[in-house]
Amino acid sequence: MVHDFMNGKKIWKIIGCGFLLLETLPMFSQISVRLPSEFSGQEIDMKFHGKHYKAPVNEAGISLLRLPETLHYGYAFLSGPLGNLTVCIDSKAPQTIVWEGRNSYRFLGNNQAINEYLNDGFLYRHSLNYLDNDTVFIEQWSRLYETFSRHLEEASLPEFFSSKERVRLYYVACNLLLVYPIRHSLACRLENYVPSLLYYETLRKAMVENPEGNIFWEYRQAFRDWISQETDYFHPRPTNIEKLEVLMDYVQQHVSDSLLASYLVDNYLTWHVRHFGIDGVACHLPYYDRKVKDLQTRQEFYALYKQYGQIAKGCSAPEFCLPDTSGNSVCLNSFRGKYVYIDVWATWCVPCCKEFSYLRQLEEQLKGADIVFVGISIDSNRKSWKEKIAKEHLTGIQLYSGKEGSFFHDYKIGLVPRFILIDPQGNILNANMTRPSAPSTLQVLRSLTTPK
Structure with missing residues (x-):
């Protein structure tokens, strides 16, 4: 007697009382994007958990993006010939996105209501006035998370999504506070603007680690930018190497979320290498090796480090x-x-x-x-x-x-x-x-x- 059955990702065949592994099938979460056929040959790029997945638009105007189901729940960011979208991914069922005209999309399949909520533009319509001084601005900002949360509740979405979305919205609000110094200085045409102590105290109270936030770029970006601002406050006008030293010390001494620390260490070192070369980096590599466990992330960083090592001090300058x-x-x-x-x-x-x-x-x-x-x-x-x-x-x-x-x-x-x-x-x-x-x-x- 012979029977087939699925067990996780493998198809097994029962032969008598024994099991024979026939084939390993990769499992995918599929997203179908439907565009006008005139966009045939162009590309859809989806960023999910820091990695890019790309697929061409075929002659019928369809692009099929497939994600391994081993990836965790999170939001994917799609970019292509007709703009950008945010899509909730939970690796359970196919999803379809249909373009219906200028800035208009229809979502079908799994997470339809969630994706409509994510792309309704509400967060962008509730921006703050960066012309205000920081006291007035902070007063407005303090009510922002409540506004975001109320909109989420009114959408009546499944709790599995809403519980995670509340975390994301909190750090969306934090990011809007973090950009105040630069946006205020630009709006008011101020040079060398420094916010008041109230601004920094508000930030310190707001920036609380939450490991559940690691699936969201808003969480990681908020801590990346806050630590940079915080260290600049205590160490104004450092050299590039001094700045890197201060950032790495802060992560080592103050960040307890291991996934967040891994992201920050990789981000700070990668940014430094890309913009200032490898000087001052070698002393941080042992800590990098201890904190960053993802193999692909490590490979990408060390490939970059090797490339920039070719234009380090003492190397022969490339001829031009x-x-x-x-x-x-x-x-x-x-x-x-x-x-x-x-x-x-x-x-x-x-x-x-x-x-x-x-x-x-x-x-x-x-x-x-x-x-x-x-x-x-x-x-x-x-x-x-x-x-x-x-x-x-x-x-x-x-x-x-x-x-x-x-x-x-x-x-x-x-x-x-x-x-x-x-x-x-x-x-x-x-x-x-x-x-x-x-x-x-x-x-x-x-x-x-x-x-x-």
Whole structure:
């Protein structure tokens, strides 16, 4: 007698009194996205628990996204040719999303009512007034979570969802408080704005760990940004390496939620490597290894660490040949015997443009020294680049890279402005050199170029 039956993810066949494993079938939670056929060939990208799942739109306008059922409950963020959506995933049944016109979608299948709630725009319609001073703002903010919770209760959704959503809404509100300093300074056009003690005290009371929040990016982001603000409050204007040291110390001493600590350690170190290189990172790697257990996360970080190690201090600077404003090719090796101070910039970058006057002063102060000043633009429009050079009366050697060439990739250009210092032998001294506006820049360059 032969019978088949399912046991978890495996199909077994009973033969007499024995069991024979025939096949292992991967189980998936499937999301079908239906779009107009004109979007055929484009891609839907879904981010879920920090990982991306992508699927093309076929000729019929359908994109099928499949998630392993081993993944835990949470929210997925879909982006594609017609905007962004949030979808609740619980790995129980297929879901379908149908586009019905401008900013309008219909949800079918599992979690229909939940997904309608998540995409009704309520949270975005209840923003706060960031023009208010922090006392008035905090008074408004203190009622925000209650407003969010009332809307959730009125939706009459299943308790398994509502209990988790209350946690998420709490940290949504926390994030709206955390962005107050930057939004207030922008709205009121204030420079170097510092909130009152009331603001920091309110934050400290609000930011309470809740391990149930780990399935939500709002929870992780809130703690990431709060710890950064909190450490800046006690350690103003640190260097990049000092900032990393303070952040890692704070996590080690004050964060008890192990999953949150793992996220924070990986996030802080990854961000530092991407923007400032590997200097100051090695001493934190033993702690990273103890806290971060996810294999894929570790592999991605160490791959990044290895890449940026190629432009660490003492490494041979990757060669480049780029066109100047006349179309002539200028190569890095033509500057051998002199220090090279590279300014990586773009016309649309406001902080880049603010450095121009300081850069001119620096060039004048080091006139006659064995140093070459090279500006490299990553603009996509060469005409705009040339017009900006003329308008700002930029001196030095001006070259064009864009974002597609080897220079952009070899030097791991992310945020701009970015400054790079290369020694006379063609080796990297600092792949994340200080800006011209920093007083230490002139001191360092003078010490290097002044005859001993």
